Amino acid sequence: MITEVAILSYPFNALIIGGAGGVLYCFALGLWRLYFSPIAKFPGPRLAALTYLVEIYYELLCGEGGQFPFQYRKWHQQYGPIIRVSPDELHIQDSAYHETMYSPNRPVNKPEKIAHRFGNPLSAFATPDHAKHRQRRSALNPFFSKMKVAQFSPEIQMSMQKILARLEREYVGTGRVLSLNRMWGCLSSDTIVAFAFERHYDFVESPEFHSALNQAMIDLLEPTHWLVHVPFVARIFQSLPDSLVRYLQPQMDSVIHFNTELTSQIAEVLSAGGNGEKNAGTIFSSLLHSSLPAEELTLTRLQHESISVIGAGVESTMRTLVVACFHIFDNPRIKEKLVMELTEAIPDARDVPSWDYLAQLPYLSACIEEALRLSYGTSQRMPRAFPNGALHYRNWTIPAGTMVSMDTYAVSHDEEIFPDSFSFIPERWLGNPKAPDGKQLSRYMVSFGKGTRSCTGIQLGYAELYIGLANFFRSSLISDAKLYKTDKSDVELARDRFAPRPKLGSLGVRIVFE
Numbered sequence: 455m456i457t458e459v460a461i462l463s464y465p466f467n468a469l470i471i472g473g474a475g476g477v478l479y480c481f482a483l484g485l486w487r488l489y490f491s492p493i494a495k496f497p498g499p500r501l502a503a504l505t506y507l508v509e510i511y512y513e514l515l516c517g518e519g520g521q522f523p524f525q526y527r528k529w530h531q532q533y534g535p536i537i538r539v540s541p542d543e544l545h546i547q548d549s550a551y552h553e554t555m556y557s558p559n560r561p562v563n564k565p566e567k568i569a570h571r572f573g574n575p576l577s578a579f580a581t582p583d584h585a586k587h588r589q590r591r592s593a594l595n596p597f598f599s600k601m602k603v604a605q606f607s608p609e610i611q612m613s614m615q616k617i618l619a620r621l622e623r624e625y626v627g628t629g630r631v632l633s634l635n636r637m638w639g640c641l642s643s644d645t646i647v648a649f650a651f652e653r654h655y656d657f658v659e660s661p662e663f664h665s666a667l668n669q670a671m672i673d674l675l676e677p678t679h680w681l682v683h684v685p686f687v688a689r690i691f692q693s694l695p696d697s698l699v700r701y702l703q704p705q706m707d708s709v710i711h712f713n714t715e716l717t718s719q720i721a722e723v724l725s726a727g728g729n730g731e732k733n734a735g736t737i738f739s740s741l742l743h744s745s746l747p748a749e750e751l752t753l754t755r756l757q758h759e760s761i762s763v764i765g766a767g768v769e770s771t772m773r774t775l776v777v778a779c780f781h782i783f784d785n786p787r788i789k790e791k792l793v794m795e796l797t798e799a800i801p802d803a804r805d806v807p808s809w810d811y812l813a814q815l816p817y818l819s820a821c822i823e824e825a826l827r828l829s830y831g832t833s834q835r836m837p838r839a840f841p842n843g844a845l846h847y848r849n850w851t852i853p854a855g856t857m858v859s860m861d862t863y864a865v866s867h868d869e870e871i872f873p874d875s876f877s878f879i880p881e882r883w884l885g886n887p888k889a890p891d892g893k894q895l896s897r898y899m900v901s902f903g904k905g906t907r908s909c910t911g912i913q914l915g916y917a918e919l920y921i922g923l924a925n926f927f928r929s930s931l932i933s934d935a936k937l938y939k940t941d942k943s944d945v946e947l948a949r950d951r952f953a954p955r956p957k958l959g960s961l962g963v964r965i966v967f968e
């Protein structure tokens with residue numbers, strides 16, 4: 455009898471002991487996080503210091519998801535400019551500290567846990583370690599030089615001519631609705647694919663301005679928080695065969711096709727040792743002629759680098775163009791001033807001068823800076839860890855290796871620097887303006903990021919913005935264009951998906967030509 459009870463209760467006892475052990479572990483972990491962790495003394499809600507579930511709730515479950523930026527903004531109002539937003543992360547909201555935090559001189563690591571979120575952990579962008587990032591980034595930089603972009607810029611000009619010809623043919627006077635998100639998505643997709651891979655997809659000629667590449671980049675960002683917080687979802691998804699992905703998500707077809715083409719292009723470049731004539735101007739050829747060691751030049755590594763370049767190049771440029779157009783159409787006074795400047799500077803609309811010349815136009819430049827400010831680049835905070843010594847913020851000492859983040863949204867909407875910050879006011883950028891602390895206002899333009907990890911493609915981004923907007927608003931078609939069922943909520947940040955997203959269900963910025 456005794457033996458029988460003992461046998462029966464054995465699993466029960468094990469369960470009790472295991473459960474008690476678990477509770478004890480959680481209790482000890484909680485105590486450590488709240489009272490003994492090196493960042494225990496920093497202010498912030500205790501629950502967020504105790505568990506990652508708070509961050510997870512706001513990123514995945516609250517409302518439409520992606521609500522964490524709004525929540526920690528509220529915490530800053532309550533607890534001050536430096537707060538603990540999770541058991542292992544501090545967040546600072548103080549625009550003046552941005553350039554210290556994202557300094558070009560200090561070694562800085564990115565967290566490992568976000569390296570896999572876009573399926574390209576071997577890219578420079580995703581690389582956690584500072585030294586490895588430096589090596590990869592130095593190899594990328596020459597490819598994106600200003601001179602190289604300037605040489606390429608006539609191709610952007612040609613794409614714009616195609617777009618304008620199509621608008622005249624298919625949209626003007628027809629009442630047909632034009633999605634500017636799609637139109638600019640075609641321009642940015644064609645540009646990056648031609649610039650980096652010497653491929654010509656001619657998305658600008660596709661029916662309804664549909665660029666599968668652009669749409670795929672938008673779709674790929676949608677699950678980003680899930681992929682970070684529930685990493686096995688990413689592993690499952692990335693291990694699915696192409697045929698199944700096609701079946702589950704038919705819109706991925708063109709991306710898979712693009713990926714396959716890219717892979718065979720890389721294989722071609724690799725087998726020619728980077729010396730083949732055919733792909734001589736591609737990013738792959740450029741990387742093969744860099745000082746990168748052989749283990750950095752594998753097919754997979756080059757694939758990851760190209761995904762990163764496309765992902766970074768397509769979406770952010772498209773979004774900035776869309777934000778610019780919305781506000782310019784929404785403010786007749788701004789539109790009139792811009793059109794007047796362009797008409798004076800460009801006597802013949804069919805002969806738009808070079809990017810260099812356009813960049814000298816003050817009002818166009820001011821509109822571009824203001825659109826960049828309000829499109830943020832990324833809406834998610836950018837976490838960094840400083841491995842080589844403590845970081846000092848006011849009276850606080852942040853221990854070496856601690857994850858700290860800041861975000862662009864807070865700087866763009868710092869009312870002391872950008873009064874009436876939610877309004878589009880190009881004039882704030884005119885005449886070499888200063889911030890209240892006496893520094894150039896441009897020091898607070900942080901939408902391309904700052905420091906060692908800032909945007910590689912900044913020159914290409916600017917070239918597209920200048921050439922795109924100058925052609926569009928100089929065109930005679932513009933006098934008849936007006937917004938169609940579009941308001942501010944179609945461009946304002948409502949959901950963070952690494953990149954900013956408007957309210958759910960928004961159809962983007964649309965216009966018609968009367």
Ligand code: HEM
Pocket residue numbers: 578579580591646762763764766767768770771774826830831832836901902903906907908909910911912914915916
């Ligand atoms: C308006 C246009 C653009 C904006 C606002 C923008 C913004 C940004 C931002 C904020 C980052 C830092 C992201 C982070 O650290 O989490 C970044 C990185 C990057 N951007 Fe851009 N970008 C633009 C256009 C482009 C273009 C056209 C390219 C060209 C292909 C490009 C390529 C990259 C790459 C490769 C990185 C990773 C750099 C690294 O980690 O070392 N971007 N961009």
